[in-house]
Amino acid sequence: MGQLMGGDPSLLRKINQAAVLRALRAAGRGCSLTDLARSTGLSRPTVEGVLDGLARADLVVETKAAETTAAGAAGVRRLGRPARRFRFRAEAGRLLGVEVGARRISAVLADLAGRRLGEASRGVPPDASAEERLERIEQAARALLGEGGQGAPAPRAVGVGTPGIVGQDGSVALCTALPGWTGLPLGERLRELFGAPVLVENDANAAVLGERWVGAAAGCDDVVMVLAGLSPGAGSLIGGRLHRGHGGAAGEIGALHLLGRQATPERLLATSGTPIDPLDERAVTRVLAAARAGDPRAEEAVARLVERLTHDVAALVLALDPELVVVGGWAAGLDQVVEPLHRELERYCLRAPRVVASALGGGAVATGAVRLALDHLEAELFTVAEVPD
Amino acid sequence: MGQLMGGDPSLLRKINQAAVLRALRAAGRGCSLTDLARSTGLSRPTVEGVLDGLARADLVVETKAAETTAAGAAGVRRLGRPARRFRFRAEAGRLLGVEVGARRISAVLADLAGRRLGEASRGVPPDASAEERLERIEQAARALLGEGGQGAPAPRAVGVGTPGIVGQDGSVALCTALPGWTGLPLGERLRELFGAPVLVENDANAAVLGERWVGAAAGCDDVVMVLAGLSPGAGSLIGGRLHRGHGGAAGEIGALHLLGRQATPERLLATSGTPIDPLDERAVTRVLAAARAGDPRAEEAVARLVERLTHDVAALVLALDPELVVVGGWAAGLDQVVEPLHRELERYCLRAPRVVASALGGGAVATGAVRLALDHLEAELFTVAEVPD
Known part of the structure; x- marks a missing residue:
């Protein structure tokens, strides 16, 4: 897994990358280098560097310059070749957010900009074993990801909100609410299942992240x-x-x-x-x-x-x-x-x-779980160096 | 009052300065440039820059190179001129820590390294007015700073721990324990009294700082x-x-x-x-x-x-x-x-x-108040630019 390297210089770079990514996403239909440099306050070479990294990750694509409205309106580059324009490829992958409940498993599918694509849930008896509960998680997820198995690509990242105390490795350190849940290496089990990074968080913690992202605590x-x-x-x-x-x-x-x-x-x-x-x-x-x-x-x-x-x-x-x-x-x-x-x-x-x-009501935990996956994706995009596990 | 300027570059500089200051203080009797560069991992020019700043503030002095034990032991500069050595001037000023209590005012005097020089306290009736209480603070402080008035130099900084909610400007936003204390511009009043920066903090907050500094939470x-x-x-x-x-x-x-x-x-x-x-x-x-x-x-x-x-x-x-x-x-x-x-x-x-x-027992709040003053001093030493109020 990738991780952030270095001290303050990489922090500065991360901040720059986040600013470019934010501007790209906000623009939606595509921005020129000039637009991005202006809206972020960064130099053109810095913006180009960030775009190169995102393009290598297949997350930015150059769009056809059919319209140059923004540049035209600003009176820039009216003559000569139209400016190159770039767009964030939110459709390049999918994120999954899962809420593990006592009676219900809920899952939300989102694109790489965090926009909701669909949701599914499965009932589960409160006294279900850990294996039964894991099976329902798989069923709810498959309903969203597609049954194809081999055909359907894995999500880019999966966030999970669960009752109990969650260890730093994504295992459940203690959970009095769900049978067999204490000690379960939940993150590891779901990583094997999805073939993707899995971020496990306590359910109330996931919920507050959800409310801050798109809810009552914005x-x-x-x-x-x-x-x-x-x-x-x-x-x-x-x-x-x-x-x-x-x-x-x-x-x-x-x-x-x-x-x-x-x-x-x-x-x-x-x-x-x-x-x-x-x-x-x-x-x-x-x-x-x-x-x-x-x-x-x-x-x-x-x-x-x-x-x-x-x-x-x-x-x-x-x-x-x-x-x-x-x-x-x-x-x-x-x-x-x-x-x-x-x-x-x-x-x-x-x-x-x-x-x-x-x-967000009953959707707070699953929405927060999507945010966890999105945070992971962003951290991954800003990774300066890949370190093998 | 000075304040830290700039973003990450000044943060880096601050970290460097803190490292040099810590090494200087730890050495006590004086260090050479080589010692400081080695113990901090910084370049000699960086160390020299920091020492210059501290010398301008009258807080570092070059010592006589009577002994060059440390350098000698490391086999460095055995020949030629002995290395220049520097010492932190903890005696260049004094810090005051004050605990405001319901029945007692306690004050601690310390040098600029935070070493305790003395303490004093004054009883006060629980129903004393705010003015009476301020007067006892002055009495306890004068007992430590010297009665001289004009003659005795002001402390470099004063930390205060008081019951109640303390506003960012050092005023008491709310205090149910002391009569007349709610709404008192405590920081401002004591700044006028001492002619020095005053840092006011809730008493329990000061106490935990004290315990972490030299107590049970180290x-x-x-x-x-x-x-x-x-x-x-x-x-x-x-x-x-x-x-x-x-x-x-x-x-x-x-x-x-x-x-x-x-x-x-x-x-x-x-x-x-x-x-x-x-x-x-x-x-x-x-x-x-x-x-x-x-x-x-x-x-x-x-x-x-x-x-x-x-x-x-x-x-x-x-x-x-x-x-x-x-x-x-x-x-x-x-x-x-x-x-x-x-x-x-x-x-x-x-x-x-x-x-x-x-x-620290009954001394936790006053000790934490000294730490507040010391933190302020250090922030001031690391000030990159002076900004007028």
Whole structure:
């Protein structure tokens, strides 16, 4: 696998390459060298160097100069040969994002610019073995990549969001939510399956990357996202970067409520009459609907859910002081969550952050997984030297 | 005030300067150009350039080459003129570190290498006005700097640790612990008083800097330090850098316990018989001593204190996943805190960090304040250009 070499000089080069790539993508239909030099502030030789590298990777192509609108409008090169124009080949490969859930595997296919091409999902029993779950991942992916096997090209990179603590090698260090998942070399298994680089990340971490990319946290560098669920998790961005913690366990707040009151989600939902499995989204949805319809026991259950969510979020906010809190998981579907949560945070926190519901809803983790794959692709494009494993 | 200019090139220069300064300081008695070039890996012209800058600032002096032990041992320049040798002038100025407490102002004086030259403290009533408190700061500082006024030179820089949320301009944005402190332009007032740059930081943040510099967190980049007290606060290092949060309120965990149980420190200590003001260190010390002597009510009070500390620390650990937790404030004096706390964290956290007691005890905040002043001095030495305010 490639990796970035050197110190500051390569950092500068990386920044240059990122600027050119961004300008190329933004232009969409094609840019001239002059356009790129102007929009990036770089010299023409630097731009040419970056384009050469991208062309060698088959990711940039020279377009026919049928129209020279941009150059013409700027009054440049009206006479003589039209300027050479270049275009990013987003279609040159595909990226895959996968969410591993307790009851569902979701996958999203995207082009090399991260544009969504399709999605697929497969149900899986919560008590499925690790091998069964891996099989469903393969099925969901095949539905998107094409059954062809030999014929269909491998994705350029695969991002994966999974519950649990993920090691630096992409193995699952600890996962209490999925049977047989602890210790699984998930990255390695999926690398063999897809024949492509696989980036594994904790699901809440993937979700916050997704929300920042194209969701509720766009443009925000200090974000806490809470995935409300049976075992709630949080993903945090600090200064625009994922905060994983020293051992990858940052935001694994499942035990927070045990420190205060004794409420568990099971007990909270059981208030609405019959015990409900909070892993069962449909059951949760039923309670929420009943609360909206005015059922007092369901209303009480929802109030307690919000109370626990407040406890979890307040602890995170007091520790981290983020600019923004994004509420995801089933709590994102609650109209009555964001406002009460914000009010409660104002009571407890010296400085209360903004609170918003997830914009991506159930798609946050898989979208973030695509972003992981895209980040990997970009790092690969900016690789200065190839180092054998 | 000076500030760092430019992008990556100046970063590189800063790294070079820091390396030379570190080598000079480590050598203590003086180094030759050859020594410095060898120990830093930099070229002689680069080292000469850095030395020139430091000499202009009166911080480096050429020493008499009475002995050339190091060069002689390396077999270099045995013949001919002895090599020129240079020494860092730590005595060229003084740094001041101040802790603002509810009942006490503590100040530490250090030389420009951060070596402690003396300390002083002044009691202050908890209900003192902001002006009274500022006056005690001045008294403690004068005791160290000399009464001379006009005669005594101003410190090169002053670091201050204070309770509350500190704004980027050194004013106190919010402080519930000290009367009249909210809104005080503390940095500005002390700049006028000392005629020197003043760096103001939250007290727990200063404490963690102190522990990392010369205390229990030496060499550790991911640290949470908890200052146990009436309104407990935490300071966190992430990747070796202070995590202040978006609005400077990270670690202001005073309200954490309200989320869970209803225990307050007053009530906890009241268990031991008579209500005790936890701001009163002597009263807390009495309870701790009684617990050690086997008084069952005092033991119960201490057990509850540890319980609340566990709650606070566990929330921080779940959110941040640090490598190390340092326990400071009065809890640092409890022999029976570190082990039970670590055991409890192992129950609640998927990955429990190491837990140690503060090595600096009551001196952590003032020591960290000296480190703030030293950091400022170093940044100033590395200034590439002076920019007028």
